[in-house]
Amino acid sequence: MKIVKEAISGTLESGDVLVRVAPSENGTRDIVLRSEVIKQFGKQIRLVVADTLDKLSVSAGSIVIEDKGALDCVIRARVQAAALRGCSVEELDWRRLA
Structure with a gap:
């Protein structure tokens, strides 16, 4: 999959993580x-992020992670x-994420 626009998920609350993605200007994945x-x-956080992106x-893309003590499942x-x-x-083959 290719990141085509900026997007955000999460919050800056304690125990959560804010994730921002944007298209990469140079075609690399920067975290x-x-x-x-x-x-x-x-x-461990970098490993979870990289593994999740690999599965997708x-x-x-440009990925910015602002962690506030989130568990691995929340980060994922x-x-x-x-x-x-x-x-x-619009649709996803959920087997890819297993």
């Missing part, structure tokens, strides 16, 4: 992570929602 717990969980076949859900909105997807 920017801001987190209060980056020293402890930064590696998103190979290019917010990345999925933002990516699907940014790709203007």
Whole structure:
């Protein structure tokens, strides 16, 4: 899938994460992570984000993650929602996300 427009998902509330996606100008996938717990969980957050984007076949885009202590399942859900909105997807094969 290709990100064709800017999209957002989530909030900046405690225990949540705000995910912003936008088309990439240079055709690469750039992930920017801001987190209060980056020293402890930064590696795991990046892994969850990259895995979720891989499952959605998103190979290019600018992704900004502003984490406020979200669990992996919340991060995954917010990345999925933002990516699907940014790709203007109407229907999805849910087996890809399993």
